[in-house]
Amino acid sequence: MDVTDVVTRPAPPHKVSERTMRVALEETLMAYTRVDLELVLADELRLDPPEGGPPTAQGSTKRALIDSYINGWNLPRMAGLARRICTELDIPTEHLQRMLEIYDAPASVRGQPKNLIFAATGPKPDLVLRDAVNNDVEIARNADSCLVYSDALPADGLRFATLVAWWRQHESFPDCTGDREVGLDLHRRLRASLTRNPVEEKVLDAYARRYRDDFTVHALIPQVYLHYDPATVRQRERLGHGPGPLARQRMDFLILFSNRRRVVIEVDGRQHYASADGTASPQLYAQMVAEDRRLRLAGYEVYRFGGAELMSASAEQMLDTFFTDLATLAS
Numbered sequence: 001m002d003v004t005d006v007v008t009r010p011a012p013p014h015k016v017s018e019r020t021m022r023v024a025l026e027e028t029l030m031a032y033t034r035v036d037l038e039l040v041l042a043d044e045l046r047l048d049p050p051e052g053g054p055p056t057a058q059g060s061t062k063r064a065l066i067d068s069y070i071n072g073w074n075l076p077r078m079a080g081l082a083r084r085i086c087t088e089l090d091i092p093t094e095h096l097q098r099m100l101e102i103y104d105a106p107a108s109v110r111g112q113p114k115n116l117i118f119a120a121t122g123p124k125p126d127l128v129l130r131d132a133v134n135n136d137v138e139i140a141r142n143a144d145s146c147l148v149y150s151d152a153l154p155a156d157g158l159r160f161a162t163l164v165a166w167w168r169q170h171e172s173f174p175d176c177t178g179d180r181e182v183g184l185d186l187h188r189r190l191r192a193s194l195t196r197n198p199v200e201e202k203v204l205d206a207y208a209r210r211y212r213d214d215f216t217v218h219a220l221i222p223q224v225y226l227h228y229d230p231a232t233v234r235q236r237e238r239l240g241h242g243p244g245p246l247a248r249q250r251m252d253f254l255i256l257f258s259n260r261r262r263v264v265i266e267v268d269g270r271q272h273y274a275s276a277d278g279t280a281s282p283q284l285y286a287q288m289v290a291e292d293r294r295l296r297l298a299g300y301e302v303y304r305f306g307g308a309e310l311m312s313a314s315a316e317q318m319l320d321t322f323f324t325d326l327a328t329l330a331s
Contacts, residue, residue: 016103021078024099025070030062031091037062041069045084079103116158117225118254119193120146125225146225147189158256161215183211193223199310200252200267206319218327220265224254255326263301263326267310 032040038054041047050068070078082100086093115137117125122145130138139148149158151166164179167186187208194200200222207220226249253265268288292302303326309315 016075016079016099018073018075018078021075021082021099021103022067022070022073024096025078025082025085026063026066028085028091028093028096029066032062034062034065037065040089041065044088045081047081075103114150116149116221118147118149118221119190119223120225121192121195122146124249127225153256155258157218157258157261158221159216160211160219163219163221164215179215183215187211190222197267199307202310202315203253203265203267203305203319206316207323209320210323218255218257221254221256222252224251225249226251260299261301262299263303264295266302266304268304268306 029037029040041054042049047069050071054068055064070081073081079100082096085091086097086100117127117137117139120142123142125139125143125146126141128138128140130136139146147170149163149166154162160183161179164183164186167173167189168177168179168182171182171185173182173185187204191201191204194204204220204222210217251264252267255263255265257263292304295302303322309318312318
């Protein structure tokens with residue numbers, strides 16, 4: 001089936017909506033002639049005929065014909081048609097494929113980061129809501145054991161260079177101290193929060209090697225508090241509430257690639273899937289995957305590593321490949 005010259009299409013948007021998907025479908029299908037388009041819609045794609053039939057009046061446009069078939073469709077239904085067009089029709093679909101990539105991408109996080117509390121080296125911080133209207137959090141106890149980054153997050157994320165500049169001010173380094181020395185001191189402080197977990201240390205060290213030649217790499221932040229539950233697990237169980245809705249109070253690692261894209265990295269030890277005596281615990285596993293679902297629905301991307309794979313001889317190369325691929329997706 002012959003197709004006409006394809007018109008130049010606009011670059012895909014940052015977010016797919018019903019309007020932008022409809023336009024992409026129209027622009028893709030308009031590669032056909034008017035006569036061929038009627039056959040494609042009705043016979044090859046087997047779309048239900050529009051109520052009252054397709055427009056047949058002399059001079060009716062190809063766009064009007066397409067719109068008559070997809071009028072009133074929601075975004076998921078149009079995305080389904082887009083997938084069929086990309087796999088079943090022999091026409092250029094690059095623009096439509098890019099739209100689907102954006103549509104299928106993980107949802108971005110809503111809201112701006114405001115309180116980044118991380119790298120605790122002692123008891124967990126006791127948090128209180130100082131101003132519920134403004135969502136201002138204050139650390140009532142154990143503030144000296146953790147770090148708090150409260151500066152505005154740049155739109156392109158939190159890079160190691162930005163964190164080093166913050167650490168310079170936080171620790172009052174003299175101006176004559178070089179950035180590399182400040183960066184090494186910051187790394188030592190971040191690593192100190194992982195001293196009881198050699199597997200997590202391996203992850204941080206593998207990522208930190210990326211800073212050697214380029215401080216503009218996005219920072220890997222360890223032990224980040226996601227939310228705070230003042231009650232302990234035992235207190236909640238004693239009250240008959242079970243472990244409570246806030247199962248994962250702290251993330252192993254967080255990368256803020258932008259003010260909307262946040263990647264969580266979790267390292268799974270035996271405590272994630274087995275009880276204290278080593279017996280497999282379906283309940284612990286269920287709590288873990290349920291929290292993963294909650295995070296993903298909130299817009300976070302979650303990646304898990306098994307403790308055993310990080311102790312293998314190939315762990316260093318595996319981590320390097322993973323972080324390279326992850327950074328490529330973020331670019």
